[in-house]
Amino acid sequence: MLAGCGARTDPDAQLSFAPEQSDRLVVYTSHKEEVWRPVVQEFEARTGIWVDVVTGGSNELLARIAQESDAPAADVMFGGGVDSLEVYRDYFTPYVSGEQENILEIYQSPEGIWTPFSVLPVVLIYNTKLLADGQITCWQDLLQPGLRGKIAFADPGVSGSSFTALVTLLQAVGGETDDTLQQFAYNLGGLELDSSGEVLTAVANGSCWVGITLEETALKRQQAGDSIALIYPEDGTSLVPDGSALVKGAPHPENARKFLDFTASSDVQQLLADLYRRSVRTDVAPSPDLPGLDTLALVDYDISWASQNHDGVLMSWAFYLDRRETP
Amino acid sequence: MKRFLFSSFRNRLFAAFLAASLIPLFICSALLLQIFRLQMTSQAQQEASDSLAELAQILDQVYLDFTRIAAAVSLDDTLIQAVVQGTRENSEVYNRFLEVTQSFRDNACFDLYDRRGGWLYSTRNLPHDDPLSTRWGVLYAAEQQREVVFSPPEDSASSGPCLLGAAPLLDGSGEIAGFLLIRLEQSDLNDLLGGAVGTSNNLLLLSAYWRPVYCSQSGLSVSLANTLRQRLLSGQPLNSRSEAFTYTVSHHPSTGLYMVLGQPQMFTRDTMGLLYTVSASCALACLAISILMSLTLSRQMFHPIQRLHKAIEAVSHNNLDVYVPSEHNDELGQLAARFNEMLIALKHNQEQLVENQKELNEAQIRMLQAQLNPHFLCNTLDTMKWISKINKVPQVAVMSTNLADILRFCVSPDEFVPLRQELEILNRYVEIQRIRLSGTFTFRPLVPLELEACLVPKMMLQPIVENAILHGLDGVENGVAEIRAWARDGVLTIRVTDNGRGFPPELEGPYARRDRELSRGHLGLYNVDTILQKYYGQGFGLFLENCPDGAGAAVTATLPLRYEEEEPVPC
Numbered sequence: 001m002l003a004g005c006g007a008r009t010d011p012d013a014q015l016s017f018a019p020e021q022s023d024r025l026v027v028y029t030s031h032k033e034e035v036w037r038p039v040v041q042e043f044e045a046r047t048g049i050w051v052d053v054v055t056g057g058s059n060e061l062l063a064r065i066a067q068e069s070d071a072p073a074a075d076v077m078f079g080g081g082v083d084s085l086e087v088y089r090d091y092f093t094p095y096v097s098g099e100q101e102n103i104l105e106i107y108q109s110p111e112g113i114w115t116p117f118s119v120l121p122v123v124l125i126y127n128t129k130l131l132a133d134g135q136i137t138c139w140q141d142l143l144q145p146g147l148r149g150k151i152a153f154a155d156p157g158v159s160g161s162s163f164t165a166l167v168t169l170l171q172a173v174g175g176e177t178d179d180t181l182q183q184f185a186y187n188l189g190g191l192e193l194d195s196s197g198e199v200l201t202a203v204a205n206g207s208c209w210v211g212i213t214l215e216e217t218a219l220k221r222q223q224a225g226d227s228i229a230l231i232y233p234e235d236g237t238s239l240v241p242d243g244s245a246l247v248k249g250a251p252h253p254e255n256a257r258k259f260l261d262f263t264a265s266s267d268v269q270q271l272l273a274d275l276y277r278r279s280v281r282t283d284v285a286p287s288p289d290l291p292g293l294d295t296l297a298l299v300d301y302d303i304s305w306a307s308q309n310h311d312g313v314l315m316s317w318a319f320y321l322d323r324r325e326t327p
Numbered sequence: 328m329k330r331f332l333f334s335s336f337r338n339r340l341f342a343a344f345l346a347a348s349l350i351p352l353f354i355c356s357a358l359l360l361q362i363f364r365l366q367m368t369s370q371a372q373q374e375a376s377d378s379l380a381e382l383a384q385i386l387d388q389v390y391l392d393f394t395r396i397a398a399a400v401s402l403d404d405t406l407i408q409a410v411v412q413g414t415r416e417n418s419e420v421y422n423r424f425l426e427v428t429q430s431f432r433d434n435a436c437f438d439l440y441d442r443r444g445g446w447l448y449s450t451r452n453l454p455h456d457d458p459l460s461t462r463w464g465v466l467y468a469a470e471q472q473r474e475v476v477f478s479p480p481e482d483s484a485s486s487g488p489c490l491l492g493a494a495p496l497l498d499g500s501g502e503i504a505g506f507l508l509i510r511l512e513q514s515d516l517n518d519l520l521g522g523a524v525g526t527s528n529n530l531l532l533l534s535a536y537w538r539p540v541y542c543s544q545s546g547l548s549v550s551l552a553n554t555l556r557q558r559l560l561s562g563q564p565l566n567s568r569s570e571a572f573t574y575t576v577s578h579h580p581s582t583g584l585y586m587v588l589g590q591p592q593m594f595t596r597d598t599m600g601l602l603y604t605v606s607a608s609c610a611l612a613c614l615a616i617s618i619l620m621s622l623t624l625s626r627q628m629f630h631p632i633q634r635l636h637k638a639i640e641a642v643s644h645n646n647l648d649v650y651v652p653s654e655h656n657d658e659l660g661q662l663a664a665r666f667n668e669m670l671i672a673l674k675h676n677q678e679q680l681v682e683n684q685k686e687l688n689e690a691q692i693r694m695l696q697a698q699l700n701p702h703f704l705c706n707t708l709d710t711m712k713w714i715s716k717i718n719k720v721p722q723v724a725v726m727s728t729n730l731a732d733i734l735r736f737c738v739s740p741d742e743f744v745p746l747r748q749e750l751e752i753l754n755r756y757v758e759i760q761r762i763r764l765s766g767t768f769t770f771r772p773l774v775p776l777e778l779e780a781c782l783v784p785k786m787m788l789q790p791i792v793e794n795a796i797l798h799g800l801d802g803v804e805n806g807v808a809e810i811r812a813w814a815r816d817g818v819l820t821i822r823v824t825d826n827g828r829g830f831p832p833e834l835e836g837p838y839a840r841r842d843r844e845l846s847r848g849h850l851g852l853y854n855v856d857t858i859l860q861k862y863y864g865q866g867f868g869l870f871l872e873n874c875p876d877g878a879g880a881a882v883t884a885t886l887p888l889r890y891e892e893e894e895p896v897p898c
Binding site: 014015017018019024037038041042044045046050051052266267270271 | 460462463464467468478479481535536537538557559560562564565566574576578585
């Protein structure tokens with residue numbers, strides 16, 4: 001009746017506004033909206049591809065991809081540390097982005113399982129009202145008995161960045177992995193936060209003195225006015241990037257590849273500075289406010305070791321965390 | 328059983344009433360609801376398309392105005408120079424800029440950017456002087472497409488949705504010299520579009536990829552846009568019954584925007600609830616009326632029937648003193664009236680029967696009284712006969728002999744006797760009368776021999792003949808009394824004639840209609856007639872007439888023809 005006017009109320013006609021399958025892309029993302037929305041919206045405007053975004057925690061979404069592996073709904077996993085992506089490597093199709101040559105070599109995926117997005121150094125934060133400058137300088141300091149129960153640390157089983165931080169700590173402190181895990185677990189005093197976001201809140205409101213988080217998150221909160229300070233640990237931090245990966249059996253693989261290329265393109269990478277992130281590209285200069293990567297002490301973070309021992313480390317961790325006695 | 332049938336018929340009646348009232352009601356409700364729904368829906372659709380057409384016109388106007396202003400800026404030497412050279416804070420340029428954008432400044436703000444996205448001028452009071460990347464967003468799109476583009480803002484979460492448009496400014500050589508940006512905030516769009524949306528409706532402007540741009544109910548836009556986009560992508564219909572709004576979508580080609588007009592659902596749960604309540608109330612009313620009607624009607628119908636039934640039961644127990652009142656003159660009332668008439672007739676018949684029996688009994692009693700001590704009388708008469716013979720008084724002997732025979736005949740136990748015997752006794756009687764009346768009349772019994780064996784009630788002829796001799800022949804010279812008899816069609820007729828004075832005319836005709844009063848002086852005839860009627864029925868009895876050939880009367884008795892061997896059957 002009203003077809004002539006172009007106005008559609010009847011369901012069939014309304015569905016004609018929906019894009020063709022060839023113009024669709026399903027993205028699972030663990031990024032916050034402020035990160036994914038500009039990227040996705042610009043991608044839509046440039047390619048004409050409609051992006052359906054599903055948000056969630058990185059481990060949750062990766063588990064979902066594994067669960068859906070028979071009939072994948074997702075095309076791209078956008079976000080999550082590459083060590084987490086490595087854990088689920090069986091569910092991804094390798095793809096070497098066309099932007100590979102512009103990406104810093106240390107962030108390139110050896111087999112193209114993932115395409116890096118941004119560099120996220122692990123940092124320590126402390127509440128500037130509760131701790132004096134220089135009291136905490138390195139991972140080793142977190143094992144001091146005086147900090148027991150005052151360390152904000154998210155559950156590494158839930159938060160990918162927390163797991164990266166835990167492995168970084170193990171590398172930085174050195175010695176037997178189990179001993180270190182045990183000591184650190186003891187020093188948490190049973191306090192383990194449910195998500196990485198709570199780390200910042202706990203430190204900012206003073207319920208914890210020190211926290212372990214990513215540079216990007218810390219900078220953002222600092223910018224927002226929280227009384228926290230960042231420490232790049234002297235015994236080394238890790239530069240594990242977060243990235244994106246092409247889901248194996250993706251319904252729209254061609255569009256997914258375009259999206260992976262786009263996330264690594266210089267236009268997107270230039271945007272990262274506004275988001276307190278560091279680009280993985282050679283041709284995008286980092287924000288001048290941030291310490292250069294070459295000034296940071298780094299641990300030798302072995303991504304493949306981390307992903308292979310992911311479950312083992314988490315099991316030991318859970319075991320030691322529940323034991324409340326002195327190591 | 329009666330009770331069960333009664334109540335079950337009432338139930339049937341009730342069910343019929345219920346069906347007759349409820350089915351049309353339900354059909355009517357459903358049809359009305361459907362018609363109402365169609366009407367409302369088409370009206371709403373019409374309204375939506377009108378509204379959307381008007382909105383499309385407004386957006387067209389925005390697009391045209393913006394294109395026109397961009398063209399004006401491009402053609403303005405002062406402005407294009409300023410853009411190319413990147414000069415800022417020049418009051419002449421500001422003047423020109425404000426002048427060019429004059430017509431549309433109330434509804435939007437404009438910004439001028441140079442070739443690299445550096446901010447130059449703004450119509451805003453407190454402009455952002457940050458540069459815009461030409462490698463990103465709206466400027467990138469404008470540069471790539473070299474035409475006017477519209478886009479949603481990137482960071483809708485923090486700054487709220489708005490509509491951004493960018494037009495590339497071309498210099499004389501056709502190169503891009505800079506950009507003109509238009510920014511329509513929520514309040515601007517409210518002013519522009521609000522009038523066409525309608526107060527109760529909700530307008531949502533979506534980008535080409537269904538990202539939120541504007542919502543007339545601010546605050547809703549992001550969540551609503553996401554919901555609708557999700558439905559579109561997953562192939563679900565945008566409208567669902569449970570929601571408060573129905574959405575109509577229209578695409579606006581020049582800006583690439585989608586307009587989604589939300590109209591309040593006509594048939595919300597409340598409305599439907601109300602409609603259902605009304606229908607249910609009507610149904611309840613119908614139910615109540617049905618019950619009432621069926622009760623009333625069945626009462627009107629079953630009460631008379633029940634009364635009739637009770638009356639019939641009473642009659643079957645031999646109680647005839649019942650009366651069925653009828654309130655209405657309808658079929659049932661007529662039935663009751665007929666029943667009453669029937670009862671009256673029945674009662675009358677029964678009374679008649681009782682009366683007959685009483686009369687018969689009286690006759691029998693009289694007969695028994697007549698038999699009192701007759702043997703003593705007979706013996707006395709025999710004694711008298713002998714005494715008179717001894718004393719040579721022959722008349723007394725004859726009279727007493729005859730009288731004794733008559734008396735003996737009378738007291739015999741038989742009720743019916745052969746006509747022969749009856750005639751014999753008659754002869755005895757006539758002999759007595761002849762002595763009494765000194766022989767002034769002739770008696771001629773002329774009965775055929777074959778009829779003498781017929782059975783007749785005892786002493787039936789004597790009163791008739793006595794009537795003829797005593798009344799008919801009284802004072803007549805050479806009086807003659809004759810008896811004739813004949814049989815035809817099983818009926819025996821006995822006729823006694825005389826040549827006397829005849830009957831007074833009022834006595835002529837069948838005797839049956841007389842009552843006892845009228846028969847005073849003719850009690851014998853009355854008795855005979857009564858006996859004949861009681862024995863044989865209404866069709867028999869006496870018939871009185873005067874002889875057609877002059878003087879004399881005739882009394883005719885009719886009775887069924889029976890012979891000795893037959894048992895007489897009293898009626």
